[in-house]
Every structure is written in structure tokens, then in C-alpha cells.
Amino acid sequence: MPTNKDFGSRAHHLSQVRGPLCAGIDPHGALLQHWGLDDDLAGAERFAMTLVEAAAESCAFIKPQSAFYERFGSGGIALLERVIAESRRAGALVILDVKRGDIGSTMAAYAQAYLDPASPLAVDAITVSPFLGTGSLQPAFDLAGAHGKGLFVLARTSNPEGKQVQMAKRRDGKSVAQGIIDEVNEQNGDAEPMGSFGIVMGATIGACASEGEARLRESTYGITHTTVRQRDTAHDLSQFNGPILVPGMGAQGGRPSDLPRVLGAATNFAIPSYSRQIAQPGPAVASIRTAVEALQEECRAAMGE
Numbered sequence: 001m002p003t004n005k006d007f008g009s010r011a012h013h014l015s016q017v018r019g020p021l022c023a024g025i026d027p028h029g030a031l032l033q034h035w036g037l038d039d040d041l042a043g044a045e046r047f048a049m050t051l052v053e054a055a056a057e058s059c060a061f062i063k064p065q066s067a068f069y070e071r072f073g074s075g076g077i078a079l080l081e082r083v084i085a086e087s088r089r090a091g092a093l094v095i096l097d098v099k100r101g102d103i104g105s106t107m108a109a110y111a112q113a114y115l116d117p118a119s120p121l122a123v124d125a126i127t128v129s130p131f132l133g134t135g136s137l138q139p140a141f142d143l144a145g146a147h148g149k150g151l152f153v154l155a156r157t158s159n160p161e162g163k164q165v166q167m168a169k170r171r172d173g174k175s176v177a178q179g180i181i182d183e184v185n186e187q188n189g190d191a192e193p194m195g196s197f198g199i200v201m202g203a204t205i206g207a208c209a210s211e212g213e214a215r216l217r218e219s220t221y222g223i224t225h226t227t228v229r230q231r232d233t234a235h236d237l238s239q240f241n242g243p244i245l246v247p248g249m250g251a252q253g254g255r256p257s258d259l260p261r262v263l264g265a266a267t268n269f270a271i272p273s274y275s276r277q278i279a280q281p282g283p284a285v286a287s288i289r290t291a292v293e294a295l296q297e298e299c300r301a302a303m304g305e
């Protein structure tokens with residue numbers, strides 16, 4: 001029985017209050033340089049803590065990408081712990097983008113690292129990879145359920161290379177991605193207002209890289225841009241009852257208007273996620289806040305809120 005302690009309930013409530021936007025905090029070398037910082041631990045700390053100050057009090061979701069902290073070794077992990085703690089103190093739900101996936105016994109240890117409240121790296125939800133089989137993630141579903149945490153399972157990623165694997169057809173005729181969507185949804189049941197187990201759906205899926213590509217596809221294959229999009233985004237999310245993390249927004253080309261195109265009837269479950277675009281106007285906190293507010297409004301409007 002879901003309660004306010006469940007990730008799904010907390011995510012639903014907070015996104016209604018603060019808006020659906022997820023602010024990614026990824027200390028990229030190029031962005032540190034753009035902010036006039038060195039690409040070292042001190043630069044990453046300045047960058048990350050400025051973004052926490054600018055976004056964690058107003059956004060429902062903060063998403064650090066673990067890789068950008070791991071690259072600085074133990075100091076980077078300590079910084080990640082601070083980003084998590086300060087963001088949660090400011091009232092945001094932290095989704096750690098760490099894309100873990102392994103055999104069940106190892107998955108149990110990953111789950112303990114991020115979903116056990118006693119862990120120094122405990123967050124509200126993590127991203128996980130189902131490509132060792134969705135069943136291998138069961139220890140993470142179990143621990144998340146026990147502690148009111150959430151999971152976001154990769155289904156259709158925002159990178160163009162993902163399609164070959166994710167849109168491959170299974171023996172039952174479903175795409176691999178649809179199979180994952182359905183398996184995750186079984187874990188949600190009829191939880192209200194929604195379950196705690198989400199999926200990742202890139203905003204870029206089915207979109208042509210450019211109008212030129214669209215025209216080329218049209219002249220080569222005789223199919224229109226729209227048809228290409230429909231074929232590539234053929235997912236049934238109509239029964240999906242959990243949060244949907246939507247990366248690929250902004251720097252990768254996804255726009256708020258892509259949300260209904262990609263998610264259809266499940267658009268109201270979207271958590272549109274921006275990382276580089278939010279940091280771009282920095283380092284001034286006020287400029288970042290203005291950009292966040294504008295994106296929040298654009299997403300709300302596109303989602304019909």
C-alpha cells in the first residue's frame with residue numbers, strides 16, 4: 001500500500017508543487033572551463049555546489065551523474081555525498097544516475113550502496129540497466145520497496161546507438177524496450193497516485209538528427225519525417241503507472257514539445273531532465289535560476305499542466 005513515504009507518492013506530490021523538471025548536476029570538463037574553472041576537484045566542487053544553490057530549493061528532482069564525480073576518485077565521491085546531502089536538505093528528491101546492472105547477488109550490493117538509508121551514498125532513486133535481464137534487478141526492486149525508494153530502468157535511451165538493441169524484436173513480437181516497460185510496470189501494480197518504479201525514455205527517440213536527415217530519409221525510403229518518428233516511437237505506455245525520466249532534453253536536441261510525442265497518454269508522468277543546458281548560463285546563480293524557471297514553465301505548458 002503506497003504511502004507518503006513511497007518514492008512514487010513523494011515524486012508525484014513534489015512535482016505538482018515545484019514542477020516536473022529535473023536538474024542534472026554533471027561537472028563536465030568543458031562546462032568547468034566555460035565557467036572559468038579548472039577541470040579538477042576544486043572546480044567540480046564550485047560548479048556542483050553552485051548548481052545545488054541555484055536549483056535544489058526550487059526543483060523537485062536533482063540528478064547527479066556519478067561518472068562525473070568518480071573521475072576525481074575518493075574526493076569526487078565525497079563531493080557526490082555532499083551534493084546528495086545538500087540537495088536533500090533543500091527538499092529535492094535526488095535521482096543518482098549510475099546505471100547499475102549486474103547478476104542478482106552483486107545487484108543486491110549495488111542496491112545496498114544507494115538505496116539503504118544507512119549508506120553514505122543513499123539517494124531517493126537510482127537509474128538501473130536491465131540488459132542482464134530485468135529479473136536480475138529484483139534485489140534492487142525489493143530493497144527500494146522496503147525503504148520507500150525508487151528505480152528508473154533504462155528502456156529507450158536518448159543515444160542513437162540504443163535503438164539497435166532496444167527496438168530489436170523478441171520472440172513474442174514485442175520490442176525489447178516494450179518488454180522492459182511492461183516488466184517494470186508489473187512491479188507498480190495499481191499503486192496510487194503512481195508506483196515508485198519508473199523507466200527512462202529519451203526525448204530524442206524517433207527524432208531525425210536534422211531536417212536534412214529527414215529529407216534524405218524521405219527521398220531514400222519514401223517515408224515521411226512523421227512516419228519515421230511514428231515507427232521509432234512505437235511504445236505502448238497507456239497502462240504505465242510510474243515516473244518516466246526523460247533525458248536528452250536541451251543539449252541533445254530534445255524539446256518540451258517532444259514530451260507528448262514520445263510519451264503520449266503517459267506525458268503526465270514525465271520528469272524532463274536537463275544537465276548541460278541548465279549549467280550553460282552559469283556561473284551566476286541568478287542566471288541559472290532564471291533559466292530553470294523558464295524551462296520549468298515550458299515543460300509544464302507542454303505537459304498541459
Ligand SMILES: O=c1ccn([C@@H]2O[C@H](COP(=O)(O)O)[C@@H](O)[C@H]2O)c(=O)[nH]1
Pocket residue numbers: 024026065097156157158159200201202247248249250251252273274275276277
Ligand atoms: O538515455 C539516457 C540516460 C541517461 N542520460 C544521462 O542524462 C544526462 C544528460 O545530460 P545533458 O547534458 O542534458 O545531455 C547525462 O547525465 C546522461 O548520462 C542520457 O543522456 N540519456
